[in-house]
Amino acid sequence: MKNFELARPTTLNQAVMALAEGEGAIGGGKGPAALLAGGQDLLTELKEHLAEPDTVIDLGRVPGLDAIERDGAGNLTIGAMVRLHQLEEHGAIREQMPVLAQAATSIASPQIRSVGTVGGNLNQRPRCWYYRNEASVCLKKGGLACLAAVGRNKYNAILGGGPSYIVHPSDLAPALIALDAEVTLVGPEGERRMPLADFYLLPREGGISTETVRRPGEVLTKVHVPAPAAGTRSTYLKFKERESYDWALSSVALVLGMDGARVNRARIVLGGVAPKPWRVESAERLLEDNEIDPRTVAQVREAALFGAQPLAENGYKVPLTKGLITRALESLA
């Protein structure tokens, strides 16, 4: 690990300015900087020399980032430093947004969930072993090609891949996108808010060395989750290679607005299969104004995986994901 200076700002403005100086958003740039939240991902990156910042900026003393607030209409504002276990334990989230509570519970171990944060989870870097291996010069680290494309690619993308075939690792992101969540980013030029779905980039959209549209100096400060309409049902299903803690081989976040047995609004977002959370609007449209019967379920799962292009070792993800979609739909019918 390279030596670094640890900055411990006590205001958001100090944190933004320290990050902006390091990331070059303001004149000159002091040298690379990185934000530290729970450190569950960043410390690994530092130890493996994947990140070599001169300054690490600890968000732990910045006030106002560690609360879940609920307004009178039931809309939630979740601070970036809220710990993952707080989501799974929150009464309104468990009752009204089971997709989010289940996604949080599916993450790693209780120990990691007690330290890891919402902001860190949404900004964690990919798990592809060529990226994580210090010795591999993959496309994301300035190499000429994605080593997974022709190498060992059991865990890589089947949808939206190319020229890099990473998969997006966060379990929270598909669930939050299915709930139409938005995020606030604060940077040296002020504040902006956008749908979480627009925060992530595909490799072909410019997401090679980064996976998000976060600009230099910007801190993700809040996640906004609108209250689900009455009659909304939701679930998060995740398939892991082992029973113990693990990232998703495939997952599905499903949120359905129901009017009796009829679906009036659908969100289907897949995890573990694409370089960003993969929303399948064509499949959503097949559900809307329909009942969840075997014919509709079959059409939806085919539409969701339409265009999948498995690599040599990950064709299993196609039937696996269709199975998860089927089970998720049947569980909400």
Ligand SMILES: Cc1cc2nc3c(=O)[nH]c(=O)nc-3n(C[C@H](O)[C@H](O)[C@H](O)COP(=O)(O)OP(=O)(O)OC[C@H]3O[C@@H](n4cnc5c(N)ncnc54)[C@H](O)[C@@H]3O)c2cc1C
């Ligand atoms: C063994 C293990 C198993 C895991 N399994 C899963 C799993 O199944 N599913 C899953 O979703 N995750 C999993 N994780 C990942 C874990 O959830 C994340 O590492 C953790 O959520 C990161 O949060 P953190 O607060 O520790 O982030 P940090 O490590 O502090 O930060 C992670 C990254 O986000 C950036 N960052 C942090 N906060 C902000 C912010 N507010 N604004 C902008 N950038 C920010 C940091 O600079 C860094 O690049 C696992 C991790 C481990 C170690």
